[in-house]
Amino acid sequence: MSTGSCPRATDVADQGAAAVMKTTTKRSSPSYACASCGHRANTLWDRCPECLAFGSFCEADTTTPDAVRPARGRSSGPLPAPLSGVSLARHPRRSSELGELDRVLGRGPNGEGLAAGQVLVLGGSPGVGKSTLLMQALAGLTAAGGRALYASGEETREQIAERAHRLGLADALARIDVLDTHQVEDVDAALRAGGYVTAVVDSLQTFTADDLGDPGTTRTVAVVAERLTSTAKSLDVSLWLVGQATKDGRLAGPNAAAHVVDTLLWFEREHGADFRVLRAGKNRFGSVGEVGLFRMDAGGLHDVADPSSPLVRRRAGAHPVGAVWAAVADADRPVLVEVQALVSEATDSSPKRVAVGLDAQRLALVMAVLGRHAGVELEGDVFLDVQSPTGRLSDRGLDLPIALALASAARDSPVPADLACCGKLSLTGEVLPPLRLDARLSEMRRLGFGRLLAPVGGGAQQGDGTTEVATLAEAIALALGGAA
Structure with missing residues (x-):
């Protein structure tokens, strides 16, 4: 056999080395x-x-x-522990001295208000009053002791101090430190050195870091929020991150931080009732169903703990035709509203259908059920107005009040002034229980209504003035009597 046909030992070694290099290169790519x-x-x-x-x-x-990657499930990691042994004292709560804000922040084993280490994003349109709300909250949160930090990338120290004086919070100025910067490193250092119980970063879109790009980008906002959240959690500092709204009403930038923070709050203006409304879209320390109502004047924001009573007192005496009292439950809070309807002769070949404060499609559906199952035909122009302190309504519990208001306007017969109602309507003309029916009925009774119309199964008791109705035709007969 020729020796040229057999591989030499050195050739084998070279091929093996090349294979090792190729494998190493592939693995280290x-x-x-x-x-x-x-x-x-x-x-x-x-x-x-x-x-x-x-x-x-x-x-x-x-x-x-x-192989240098951290091994998952390593024995040196944290071990599971029974929930029964977990202490509930880690997150004590502080009151902001704004009852509506404390309501939205939530209630826990340690009371109501802001929890230690809770991180929040507060969003809203420019000028709605976010800075006013936060300045009043800082004053209240530090009233029982402790200090607060206000880090602003939008306003100077002088502007922030001027707002505090305008709100009558001069006594709280010594408890609030101000930092005007755009660097997250400055805020981090201040939090670690200051011993604060709460802090505000206003606004999140104006902050960046040395290793990040321009402020306001999705990545910068997310990284800034994550770093500040990590610092606040490690120090048990309650942190407020302020965000602005876009032209279409969405939260700009801080949406990227939604998964990091504990609570998402939205502050908006309700023009019809001159209220400011605070809603929670996410809350790890409370319910997302709570709604806070405020009235704003030169002295700042004031709690509106009972938005229903002034409306009821204003409507004293006989009830006009086409008006019906109704209880709506915007999330978890029942509020009384007045549904007003007007039916007139058509001024055009195409009758108008106008709904204010309500979806026009909902009005069309209720009108169809009225005509088919209650014999109330609405041929002319129809106008409907529902004024709510919590904004535009999508509550299905308004179906029955809308139907009664339309029937009252069409028949020119008023609904009794002491009557209030709530209920959903099915396409078959049945009256169905809405969400939180018990809370709605309790609110109507609290406000002094002696006659309540509610769906069957509403828990009516002897002598409480509640009448259960199964169909829309039955409800109209009870509310309007023999009017035709």
Whole structure:
């Protein structure tokens, strides 16, 4: 056999080395790694696809084997513990001295109000009163002791101090420190050195960091929120992150931080009732169903604990034709509203159908049920107005009040002044229980209504003035009597 046909030992060694180099090169191809979890990738991600950390990817040493990645489930990690042994004293609550704000923030084993270490995003349109709300909240939260930090990237110290004086909070100025900066490192250092119980960052879109780009971008906002949240949690500092609204009413930028924070609050103006409305879209420390109502004047924001009573007192005496009292439950809070309807001769070949404060499609559906199952035909122009302190309504419990108001206007017969009602309507003309029926009935009784119309199964008791109705035709007969 010719020796030229057999591989030499040196050739075999060279081929083996090449194979090892090729394998090593293939395994070490990822050039970026997450500093939080060690995940590797060929792409410089803004957010780690493994641990979801923002801004944690950096260039990695490609010669380091994959074995250096942190092992999952390692014995040195945290161990599970029974919930019965978890202390509830970790998150004590402080009152803001604004009852409506405390209501929205939530109630827990440690009371009502803002919890220690709670991180919130407060959004709203410019000029709605976010800064006013926060300044009053800081004054209230520090009234029982402690200090607060107000970090602003939009206003100067002088502007913030002037607002506090205008709101009559001069006594609280010594408890509130002001920091005007755009750097998250400055806020972090101040929080770690100041010993604060709560802090405000106004607004989130104006802050950045040395290793980030321009402020206001989605990535910058998310990373800033994540870093400030981490600091606040480690120090048990309650942190408010302020966001602005876009032209279409959405939260600009801070939506990227929604998964990081504990609570998302939205502050808006209700023009019809001259109220400011505070809603919770997410709340790990309370219910998302609560709604806070405020009235604003030169002295700041004031709680509106009972928005229904002034409306009822204003409508004293006989009830006009086409007006019906109704209880709506915007999320978890029942509020009384007045439904007003007007039916007139058509002024055009196409009759008008106008709904204010309510979806026009809802009006069309109720009109169809009225005509088919109650014999109330509405041929002319129809106008409906529902004024609510909590804004535009989508509450199905208004179906029955709307139908009674339309029937009253069409038959020119008033509904009794002491009557209030609530209920959903089915397409078959049945009256069905709405959400939170018990709370609605309790609110109507509290306000002194002696006659209540409610769906069957509403828990009517002997002598409480509640009459259960099964159909729309039955409800109209009870409310309007023999009017035709």
